[in-house]
Amino acid sequence: MKWLNWTKRAAPWLSNPKGWKQKKSRLHDVIFSFPLKYFSKKIYFAAEITERLSKITSIKTKTMKNIFTISLIAVFAFLFTTNAHAVIVGKQQMYAQQQIKAQGYGDLSIDEFLALTPKAVKEKTGKGLGIKGTIALKMAQKQVKHALENPDAPAGKAKSQIVALILVAVLGGLGIHRFYLGYTTIGIIQILTLGGCGIWALIDLIRIILGTLKPADGSNYDPEL
């Protein structure tokens, strides 16, 4: 396990999971070992998987590591392009609306509300917002801004041709543009085949320039985005 060598040198007990519990605890060890312990299990696990996979597929460990990294990037890109965090945001928005009503901002115009800062609120009401109130104010302003920018479109649905073009030019080899446009299955296939050996990505590039590759829900590109 060559690429674990640096961890062995940095923390010899890291590569021996059973050794963690036996280690005597001094104060700084207790403080600093918790996150290391927590993550090292995962690092160790990932390393073992990479090692085994590379033995099975007879690909070099280094190459396997790269594939692992690329797939991690792809997962993050997937989370970024989909609205996976919508549930959390929804809860915050609920809280924000309650806060706005409770603090009596109902009589403000939209522009006045968007220009509010915690300082302005403090000057107006004579009372600070606090951490929760500040975050709630920010979330509420974001929500209002979003609603103003896309009055008809449901949240996050309108796709931009330029963004798709940038994605296919820069990350086309990983099929990220397909995730952006909503073709999730084809996106996964393109990750695994590195953009259809590059040819598929090239075809997608031309199709996006010509405008024949449209978002998955059949809508047109938003010309203003």
Place this chain on the structure above:
Amino acid sequence: MWLRLGTLIVVPIVLLILPASYFDKGRPMCLSILLFNQECYGCGMTRSIMHLIHLEWEDALYYNPLGFVVFPLLAFVWLRWFLQAYKDYRIATA
């Protein structure tokens, strides 16, 4: 040498003298906003740190919560730059 040392001393003082809301208005120049109309994790960092050094915690949190993470790191790095520049200055003048 003295130019680097002077800059490291003068910039924080100038920022402290300017009002805390000096950077609040104006158009953001972040590529993320210009291209995607989406705030990135660094957007608002200038405003956040500007409010932080004027001890306005809530505004700092409002403009960018990550300012609380970045400011201590920046202060540490700034101090190291300063010490290094001071060392160089001493060597150059000696």
